[in-house]
Amino acid sequence: MAEHFFSVRSLRKAFGGLVAVRDVSFDIPKGSIMGLIGPNGSGKTTVLNLITAELTPDSGSVLFEGKEIIGLQSFQVCRSKIARTFQLVRVLPYMTTRENVMLGRMFGSEPVSPSQAAHDADHLLARVGMAGKANMFASQLTYIDQKRIELARALATHPQLLLLDEWLAGLNPIELRVGIDLIHQIRREGVTIVMIEHVMEAIRALCDRCVVLNAGGKIAEGTPQSVLSDPEVMHAYLGIDDAAA
């Protein structure tokens, strides 16, 4: 059997009696964008946390280029070229924008010296539209700009797989356009992307395939078009009555 680029196999995680992720499996082909969607509390972020070793699964495995990554620590996952952003944006407030991005470059998969990292960070900042703000403290930035440096920090680690947790949430229509273009561009450079997202416009524009979670289990998988018209998905999102109407 052909080896998949990235596979999640029967991943399971319970918090006490609550099963947050129930035997979820999916594969992602190299160079594609997969949407991980589902109502609030359906276990999307938990899946991301399990992949990046923020949480330890009860069972299941995650294969990245054929190698098991469950059991690695978070920093090792990052160094094996899997980067992520956080649902509630997380920047280092009293470091400058440049320093925030430098960290990814200095400790990611191809570590370099601080001076080289500073140089590369400036390029990445320009790419996410933050060129003029390199010396500002991250705490002084707007929400959107903080999201941008979070993305730049993730890219600085030189990932092959990028996990975005609602990175487009909270953007206004113009910013959303820019954000979608940016993700397109990252994919064109060969980075495979998993994105948790609620913005339907972005899902339709970007995702090759979607996996839909509800109450911790996978209820559908396919193209955005097909899963969004799936009755079970509509039930999950809207409730039975509204879906029927």
Added chain:
Amino acid sequence: MLEALKKARLATAAIVVIAVLLALVPLYVSDYIMSVFILLFANIALATAWSFFSGATRYISLATAAFFGIGIYVLAVVHVYVPVWVALIAAAVIGFLVALVIGLSTLRLRGVYFVVFTFGLTELIHQVLNWWEIKINRTVSRYIFTDVSNVSIYETLLFVALLTIVGSWFVSQMRLGYALRAIGEDETVARHAGINTTRVKVICFALSASVMALVGAVLALRYPYVDASIAFNSTWSFQVLIAALLGGGGRAWGPAIGAIPLVLLSEFLAGTFPHHFSIALGLCFVVIVYFLPGGITRLILRLHHSWQTRHRRDHAGAH
């Protein structure tokens, strides 16, 4: 880039000049003044070492007295058998190793748990050692016989203090320094940015502890004898923490700037109000912390910044 180079040269020159001037001080001052300087350098080295780890990572440690005391005891035990300089190195190495073990087992504790643990650790080592000395060695104290002069102690501590400041600055420019700060700001992000946070924390905790043990060992050369209560006195932990906070973080020279007024103030108050010393010192701190929440470093940086802005504005106005 050029400006940075010029700045680095200027800083190096300044440090060399200050080091030479301070090294010459014993030629000109009384024994009392020299002992104040000795205390000052010890506090500077301790506060800088404390801030190197705790200031950057925000793992607030009250174990300064523990490592300081280990240094004292290593010297007291070992100096009978080996030359003094070997005893000093042994103190630093043992301080490092003990911290390595402690760090591995406890640096997963965060916040107040870590603070309380480090405080308890000092007391634990104190009591265990006390018990050991009394029950096993049938003694309560150890004599220290050396012929090390006060001038040598002065010069050694000056060297240790400068080395700690320069070393701390040096590390802050390395990847390790960035990793330390990142841990202090958000350890989760640090982990997910590829930083081996456990290793960084344990190594830096141990480096910091080795300086503390070394300072303890050097100061012990001044004591005629030591016992566990002298060696493991928690006052050191608090005084060092206050010096570091007073100085403020973010710059390698910050804790030193805090230690200077603290030591001088303590000396002055102890001489002037011997019976109300602690009250007076406490009041001073309340006032200082109230008016200087960011420490002296922040004040200096702010003054420097406003001076620069004014300078630039005047310059622009001239055109």
